[in-house]
Amino acid sequence: MPRKYHLTVVGAGYVGLATAIGLASRGHSIDLVEVRNDRLGALQAGQLPIHEPGMDAAFANPEIRGRIRPGALIPDEPSDAVLICVGTPMDENGRSDLRQLQGALEAARPHIRAGVPLVIRSTLPAGSSESIVRWSGGDSSRLFTNPEFLAQGRALEDFLAPSRVVIGTFPGPDAQALSVVEDLLGSDTCPVMVVSVIEADLIKNGSNAYLALKLSYANELAVLCEELGADVITVIDGIGLDPRLGRGYMRPSFGFGGSCLPKDLRSITNVGRDLGLEMHVTSAASDANDAHQRRFARRIVAALESGKGRVAMLGLAFKAGTDDVRSSPSLRVAELLLGRGIEVVGYDPHAGMNAAAALPGLRVVATAAEALQGSSVAVIGTEWPEFRQLDWRALGPTMASQVVIDGRRLLDGPAMTALGFSYAAVGAAGVPQINRTKQSARP
Ligand SMILES: NC(=O)c1ccc[n+]([C@@H]2O[C@H](COP(=O)([O-])OP(=O)(O)OC[C@H]3O[C@@H](n4cnc5c(N)ncnc54)[C@H](O)[C@@H]3O)[C@@H](O)[C@H]2O)c1
Structure with missing residues (x-):
């Protein structure tokens, strides 16, 4: 016993x-x-x-x-x-x-x-x-x-x-x-490893930093695919078939967040620097993560007519399955948009209250439908599965223009296009064009 x-x-x-x-x-x-x-x-x-x-x-x-x-x-x-x-x-x-x-x-x-x-x-x-x-x-x-x-x-x-x-x-x-x-x-x-305290710290910091590197790399490939007109999912599927590389932690997005990965990347960089070591790899990954979030914000602005209009941010948690908004890429992008005078309305199934407290200026509403109504661009900021189940056919006409930018590769692009949306996603080419036919069909 x-x-x-x-x-x-x-x-x-x-x-x-x-x-x-x-x-x-x-x-x-x-x-x-x-x-x-x-x-x-x-x-x-x-x-x-x-x-x-x-x-x-x-x-x-x-x-x-x-x-x-x-x-x-x-x-x-x-x-x-x-x-x-x-x-x-x-x-x-x-x-x-x-x-x-x-x-x-x-x-x-x-x-x-x-x-x-x-x-x-x-x-x-x-x-x-x-x-x-x-x-x-x-x-x-x-x-x-x-x-x-x-x-x-x-x-x-x-x-x-x-x-x-x-x-x-x-x-x-x-x-x-x-x-x-x-x-x-x-x-x-x-396996149970009993090691020195420094080794234990480095196993932990090193694991998180490595996960962050993999995500940064997937996100960097996504940027390249956007410019070259390729689909990053196909590219990563092909890369992942190599058993030395695998597919784990290579899901592309516009940035990674949370309380652990960004922190441990910076931590390992700073611990090295304190010892007089330049930590090239981890340092570059932090910079890349920041750049990917900024680029995504620019992509949203480019989809707005004359850079004006309201953005619906669907998903505020740093990832699906949590109410945690610490270092959330959605909130960072919302912050960049708000800084440009763009109105952002956010919705999240679990993280709404935390997001409202973390980002003053962000209007958080109780349903996705409320966020979408009157918005010019819908952004998928967190990969909550429920966003797939939304009645996009009914919700589209309530938007000022039917534009969706999918930061998490969550939605079915061809299905969204068939519903009349102008759909773009990370790791795929194109800035969506405002669909004026749908705009005039708005009630
Ligand atoms: N969140 C994760 O996914 C995760 C995963 C692995 C490791 N970690 C690490 O674990 C630690 C905790 O992370 P978390 O996400 O649970 O943090 P958290 O901020 O959610 O929780 C920490 C809690 O400790 C409480 N606290 C602080 N000082 C206290 C004290 N003196 N007495 C009692 N309570 C006190 C805080 O009020 C807070 O509620 C961090 O070092 C984090 O890096 C987190």
Whole structure:
């Protein structure tokens, strides 16, 4: 019978909730600590404060929820382990802001002193170990890292069935504490690597940066295809047939976002630069991502008559399956359009409230139909499947002109054209022309 632990999880964001709910579903009991009143209030009311498929159902299970006790402070009584899942967001200089981590480690000091193993699951920039040991109170023998590799939109699933488990150790790890961490977070179904803390950081930063490189490359190919009159999907399909290359993480769009990929690209670049190394590849990928979003905004402007009119941005989350808008390409493009005096009306099935808070000036409405009505251009900004199911035949005539620019290659282009839309997409040639026949057919 596997041992059941009493744990403290600090931070109830995407990673903290996946960790707490995942571990509770394995029978462990959890004190879940969160400082944000809105998130804590929702949890105390029995609701999940984020949108994450599968997690709401798990949290609605009374047995699982009954094992999770939300609170604002780390309880005084020691638990079997403290798991830190607080944010390490990118600051304005492209470096990880570690203030949440410092606060959490300082708050956990009494537990560390009492001999409780402490595991940092937040993403750390390589080379931050010294500060971490200092903030934890000096003794690193019971400090570990365990970077999380989950993808939003499948967070709980990834937590429960990871591709690998990486445990980072500081010099001289306490064997007993390490065995608790391995017992708790290890896996029988995937490789478990116990490595130095710097190696663990680099595995995490390096994985995210590599995913970002692949996306940047697909997006760069898309730009080339637009100019040459080729279809990037066909090109990537052909490239992906090479077993050395594969097709994974090569879906073209107008940019990648989220709280992880842009940050880890910048982080790895800055860690190298601090050592006097020019990180050519990661640095270029960050620049490319910015350029792709700017280019997409220019493409939208070019589709507007004299650069004027209203744009409907369908999808505001950084990707489908989440309500997260951190570094969302849709919001970045909306911001660029607003900066040119263009009205943007946004709609997202789950991220509307977060988007409205993140981008003042963006009008967020409750339905796609509302966003489309009277708009001159509809932009697919997030690949929500429900946008495929919209009744485009009925919605088209409510637009000021039936122009769609598909930033995610979501819609069926020929079908949209057959419905009378002027349709263009990333990685395919053409700026859509305003369809005046449809414009005059508008009610
Ligand atoms: N989001 C992802 O897909 C993902 C995937 C892998 C790794 N990560 C990494 O995991 C970490 C957390 O990411 P996230 O997306 O869950 O962030 P998040 O911002 O959604 O959640 C962090 C939470 O920690 C809380 N917090 C901060 N200080 C606290 C304290 N002292 N006590 C209690 N709570 C505190 C914040 O209020 C916030 O709710 C980051 O380092 C991130 O880079 C994220």
